[in-house]
Amino acid sequence: MLDLLQKVCDAYGPSGYEARVRDVIRAEVEGVVDEVRTDRLGNLLAIRRPRGSGGAASQKVLWAAHMDEIAVMVASIDDYGFARVAPVGFVNPNTLPGARVVFENGVEGTFGVEGAALPREALTLPSMFLDVGATSRADCPLKVGDLGVFRHSVVRAHGETRVLGHNFDDRAGVAVLIQALRELGDSPHTVLAAFTVQEEFSLLGAAAAAFGLEPDFAIAIDVTPAGDTPKIKPRDACLGAGPAITLKDVAVIGHPQVKQALIAAAERAGVAFQLQVSFIGTTDAMAIQTSRTGVPVGTLSLPARHIHTPTQMVDLNDLRGAVEVLKALVSS
Ligand SMILES: [Zn+2]
Known part of the structure; x- marks a missing residue:
């Protein structure tokens, strides 16, 4: 799992410019599923048709993980060759001094603050x-519109399972989806895996994917802020305590039947899981749930x-x- 995570995290893919990471993911899922295609917005869609018997109650299940990452876009370059940038997705300015940013052409830089200190x-x-x-505008290797993303390496932190990396949001979800497709056994259901674009900017990649795929129900797989660091209450979604089934975030109330299906699946699999009520953020599920006449989501x-x-931490046990x-x- 760590090898796969490193591979997908290393691929450049800011919102709207996901071509490189899409190529990496495509190479991982081709041959594993029955059909791989890219829609006109850039979502990578991997489709696995039913296998085995018991297809009477066959459903179309959408799994969505976004392949884009937060970024900064060059807005202007001054006479001295310094660039001013606009955020693409939520970028907290307080985390930028000292952060390493890399552009598609390989140029790297970091952030400074006006004034000496x-x-x-x-x-x-x-x-x-x-x-x-x-040293000057002419000398600067960047152009207006270029997109820079955080770039560090994915490394083990503590023990065998804690890892540090720069874009686990949502490359951790991408790795989970790829691995689940690889290991899928017989299933009466059609699995529609969407590696979506532009989640960090607008969620609208998932909207287009869901419209095209017409799922019967959908699951978004994404990171959630861990609640086990100092002074956070309630203490939920602890690192290493298993994946969290999010019952509500700021824009999505998980559909009761999807919630039950997720809980039953975790119990069938014998996997430790957590129930979470999230006070911040949302996911692709927000855009998917209002596709066409509505899609039950979890x-x-x-x-x-x-x-x-620029430096995030996950536990590989939660991904597993x-x-x-x-x-x-989808096994039954
Ligand atoms: Zn995310």
Whole structure:
């Protein structure tokens, strides 16, 4: 699982420019499913048709994980070669000083703050500049519109299962989806796996994917802020305690039947899981649930610490548990 996670995390894929990561994912799922295609918005769709017997109650199940990552877009370059940027997705300015950013052409840089010293107050993007070491506008290797993403390496932290990386949101979900497709046994159901675009910006990649695929129900697989760090209450979605079935976030109330199906799947699989009520954020499930005449949705969440910063942490046991839940969900 760590090898797969490293592979998908290393691929460049800011919202709207997901071609590179899409190619990496396509190579992983081709030959594993019955059909792989890209829709006009850029979503990668991997379809696994029913196998084995017992197809009477066959359903079309959508699994969605977004392949885009948060980014900054170059908005202007000044006379001295410093770039000003706009956020693509939620980028917290306070996490940027010292962060390493890489562009599609391989150029790397970091952020500085106007004035000589790092101020004590909260930072804002307009008071910051991206420094790639250029000396003038003409000399700067960036253009307006170029997109930079956080770039570090995925490494083990503590023990065998805690890992650090820069874009587990939502490459951890992408890795879970790929692994679940690889390990899928017989199933009476059609599995529609969507690796979606632009979740961090608008959620609208998932909207287009769901419209095209017409699922009977859908599960979004995404990270959720872990609630087991200092001074967080309630203490939920703890790292390493299993995937979380999110009952509600700020925009989605999980459909009761999907919730029951997820709980039953976790129990069938014998996987530890957590029930979570999330006070922040939402996922592709928000866009999917209003597709056409409505789609019952649920959210399978991977606890992650420090999301929307350049260095995030997940526990591989939670990813493994999520793979087992997805497999069990469609096994009967
Ligand atoms: Zn996400």
